[in-house]
Amino acid sequence: MVKKIRVLVAKPGLDGHDRGxxxxxxxxxxxxxxxxxxxxxQTAEQIVNTAMQEDVDVVGLSLLSGAHMTLFVDVAVLLKExxxxxxxxxxxxxxxxxxxPRLKKAGIAEVFGPGTPVEEIVRYIKKNVKR
Amino acid sequence: MTDLAExxxxxxxxxxxxxxxxxxxxxxxxxxxxxxxxxxxxxxxIIGVTGVMGGGKSSLIFELALAYRTEGKKVGIIAxxxxxxxxxxxxxxxxxxxxxxxxxxxxxxRSMGTRGMMGGLTSSLYDVVEIxxxxxxxxxxxxxxxxxxxxxxxxxxADTTLVVLVPGLGDSVQTIKAGLMEIADIFVVNxxxxxxxxxxxxxxxxxxxxxxxxxxxxxxVATSAKEKKxxxxxxxxxxxxxxxxxxxxxxxxxxxxxxxxxxxxxIRKRLMDFIFDEKKLKTTVDCCIDQISKxxxxxxxxxxxxxxxxLK
Ligand SMILES: Nc1nc2c(ncn2[C@@H]2O[C@H](COP(=O)(O)OP(=O)(O)O)[C@@H](O)[C@H]2O)c(=O)[nH]1
Ligand SMILES: [Mg+2]
Numbered sequence: 001m002v003k004k005i006r007v008l009v010a011k012p013g014l015d016g017h018d019r020g021x022x023x024x025x026x027x028x029x030x031x032x033x034x035x036x037x038x039x040x041x042q043t044a045e046q047i048v049n050t051a052m053q054e055d056v057d058v059v060g061l062s063l064l065s066g067a068h069m070t071l072f073v074d075v076a077v078l079l080k081e082x083x084x085x086x087x088x089x090x091x092x093x094x095x096x097x098x099x100x101p102r103l104k105k106a107g108i109a110e111v112f113g114p115g116t117p118v119e120e121i122v123r124y125i126k127k128n129v130k131r
Numbered sequence: 132m133t134d135l136a137e138x139x140x141x142x143x144x145x146x147x148x149x150x151x152x153x154x155x156x157x158x159x160x161x162x163x164x165x166x167x168x169x170x171x172x173x174x175x176x177i178i179g180v181t182g183v184m185g186g187g188k189s190s191l192i193f194e195l196a197l198a199y200r201t202e203g204k205k206v207g208i209i210a211x212x213x214x215x216x217x218x219x220x221x222x223x224x225x226x227x228x229x230x231x232x233x234x235x236x237x238x239x240x241r242s243m244g245t246r247g248m249m250g251g252l253t254s255s256l257y258d259v260v261e262i263x264x265x266x267x268x269x270x271x272x273x274x275x276x277x278x279x280x281x282x283x284x285x286x287x288x289a290d291t292t293l294v295v296l297v298p299g300l301g302d303s304v305q306t307i308k309a310g311l312m313e314i315a316d317i318f319v320v321n322x323x324x325x326x327x328x329x330x331x332x333x334x335x336x337x338x339x340x341x342x343x344x345x346x347x348x349x350x351x352v353a354t355s356a357k358e359k360k361x362x363x364x365x366x367x368x369x370x371x372x373x374x375x376x377x378x379x380x381x382x383x384x385x386x387x388x389x390x391x392x393x394x395x396x397x398i399r400k401r402l403m404d405f406i407f408d409e410k411k412l413k414t415t416v417d418c419c420i421d422q423i424s425k426x427x428x429x430x431x432x433x434x435x436x437x438x439x440x441x442l443k
Contacts, residue, residue, distance in 0.1 A: 002246075003156050004219070029220035036242050039227035046233045050226065053233075053240055055148035082145075 027118035044074035076107035179289030190356035207263035214244035298327035
């Protein structure tokens with residue numbers, strides 16, 4: 001058996017670029033993971049459906065501002081609804097510190113601020129992947 | 132029947148996804164379910180899409196899927212990208228071009244890494260095709276890696292193989308000469324919204340003129356996935372090719388080829404599993420060492436015996 005960690009990197013919401021998401025995606029690949037990259041403008045439903053078809057172990061969301069809090073939470077809720085809470089949900093981007101507790105309560109396992117070394121994200125995933 | 136097999140035959144997406152993961156990981160659990168779903172396969176049309184990298188394979192698959200959906204057909208998509216030989220990881224980005232399909236209940240998309248397999252495919256591809264077929268997909272579209280010359284293995288799986296080229300690519304026709312030529316059932320010149328389409332089509336036509344005794348002239352379809360042009364013509368050509376396969380009894384031949392390749396792949400995997408399972412190998416071998424050292428058995432006869440047991 002050769003189990004590989006599969007990760008979905010998604011960028012919900014409508015705003016601009018996905019440079020950060022792409023950098024993380026490449027770093028995860030270089031750490032031996034299979035990274036499904038879906039591009040911009042994903043809705044929460046699309047993200048969760050994709051996570052299901054791709055049977056990923058991890059969903060990583062990239063956001064640029066706290067304005068996407070609801071999207072973030074929506075993904076967590078939908079994952080739970082579909083009994084996919086064995087999927088590790090993490091996020092990265094510019095998220096105000098005061099929002100982090102609320103996100104964690106909603107089911108987001110960890111939030112990585114801008115400038116987090118990618119090695120830290122890799123280490124976190126390897127340590128916390130649930131299945 | 133296993134619970135998983137039942138759900139897959141009923142078309143349940145999550146179960147499809149789970150079994151695909153099992154076969155990808157070479158999990159022993161998968162075998163029983165794979166055995167049980169086989170009698171439920173054989174209905175799907177299998178279409179391979181290969182050709183130059185960046186030529187628009189994913190974009191075309193998206194357009195074809197939309198076209199088949201309007202016909203009410205269920206569509207399975209397998210998109211393969213290269214696994215890095217250094218890290219073993221892979222960046223699977225074909226879904227970027229297919230976002231609009233991700234909410235459609237009649238479409239199932241799976242991205243896969245090659246995981247060390249040559250030829251632009253992945254070794255569990257045969258299994259994944261069987262799974263999607265058993266799950267009731269009417270059409271299965273397979274996107275190969277797109278590295279060019281060695282991507283000929285797709286013909287062992289697909290009923291119809293599309294070779295995608297783009298205009299103005301100086302050496303594209305060269306590339307075809309080197310191998311893709313023999314495998315194309317249909318040539319697609321995508322990005323027809325760009326200049327140079329006529330020239331590429333003409334080059335292909337004159338190349339095809341040189342091939343003698345063709346019982347079927349390979350059609351060339353110009354498309355623009357960007358402007359959604361030529362897609363219907365492509366759908367028609369695919370249907371015509373499949374009608375031709377059935378009429379000429381080539382269909383049965385191709386299916387037999389696929390099962391042959393699949394069976395060989397399963398045997399290859401099992402032997403590899405045995406060889407690389409050092410503990411198992413050592414215990415199997417251990418029992419003969421005594422006899423060999425006492426000259427009751429020679430090493431060659433011992434090897435015959437052991438291989439006989441494995442191959443039995
Ligand atoms: N101009 C033009 N660009 C296209 C067309 N089809 C795809 N593309 C673009 O070509 C690039 C590669 O497309 P993709 O479908 O990912 O190609 P693949 O690598 O063969 O799967 C993307 O930027 C597409 O938007 C087309 O018909 N015309
Ligand atoms: Mg592609």
